Amino acid sequence: MTTSADTATYTEDFGALADGSPVRRWTLERDGVRVRVLTYGAIVQSVRAPGRDGSRAPVALGLPDVAGYEKFPAPYFGAVVGRYANRIGGASFVLDGRTHRLTPNEGGIHLHGGVRGFDKRVWDAVAVPDGVRLSLVSADGDEGYPGRLDFSVTYTLGPGGALRLDYRAVTDAPTVLNPTSHLYWNLAGADSGSALGQQLRIAAGRVTPVDAASVPTGELAPVAGTRFDFRGMRAVGAGYDQNFVLEEAAEEGDGVAAELYDAASGRVLTVRTTEPGLQLYTADHFDGRPFGPCAGIALETQHFPDSPNRPEFPSTVLRPGEEFVSRTEYAFSVR
DSSP: OEEETTEEEEEEEEEEOTTOOEEEEEEEEETTEEEEEESBTTOEEEEEEEOTTSOEEEOBOOOSSHHHHHHSOTTOTTOEEOSBOSEEGGGEEEETTEEEEOOOOBTTBEETTSTTOGGGSBOEEEEETTEEEEEEEEOTTGGGOOSOEEEEEEEEEOGGGOEEEEEEEEESSOEEOBOEEOOEEOTTOTTSSOOTTOEEEEOEEEEOOBOTTSOBOSOOEEOTTSTTOOSSOEEOOSOOEEEEEESSOOTTOOSEEEEEEOTTTOEEEEEEESSSEEEEEOOTTOOSSSSOTTOOEEEEEESOTTGGGOTTSOOOEEOTTOOEEEEEEEEEEEO
8 A cells, every 4th residue: 555645545456357468446535434446447346435424325326357358348437438428419420521430339329438338448557646546548539539639637636535536638639528427326325225315506598408318409508497406405305317408617617507415314415516517317227237236326526418510519529739728626524
């Protein structure tokens, strides 16, 4: 074990994929919070955080071994997904007058980077102060995307055990990019059953409505008077898979995008991000293998779905000579 700055960090072997590729696990611990990250998929395997009584519990859904992640890939448990999180309609987009056809993996839709997105790769990992940096190279033409992409995500623990994700990328040709972390949260405990009823606030006055294929229509609809109004803290119900337009996201990422609260344990999760959107997903389609319906709540910080086909949305284009930079922080407290 090594102590890097104020975070205790150590790494260990964590088995191998079916093809024999070795996987490592990194553990970060600070101020009562412990986070475990895998080199497979840059997956956050577990997060343990204290409750009101001081007892620690796992608050993020994860699986005990690599075989489980290969067996259950579709939920994207704790993984970094890319190149493009969420959906691109028609599995294609036009950039600089050229049509790029992506791998369709949800009917005719491209979802979460395609058949073999970032979540199904083994990443390189190096220690950094207070955490670990994972990186990979996505080749030109990968799942249909143009340009070679050099991409990294850095996981660090800050004061109070706040988990920070810093994304960076450069490209050698114009492309689009929209990564996110697909963590599922259950502040009562990952093994406690449904997360519904936990209290949620989202700093968003509008959403991006979707069509029958869950692709945005291009409209920005107000949440007032609808089931999407989480501007005040209220209980989460079932049936959400929706992108919210954040009001407080800023370049510095200081604005609170969302807050989740479990009254029984007293745990509070506060989400801050530099991203303009947040996808609320209540995992209604979980079927008990290995978690039941609504066992976790995903709060995916992101740009909007289908932005490459929606010039009215914030741009996700990355060009040579530019650097993609994005940050999201998950802070833990009790109430």
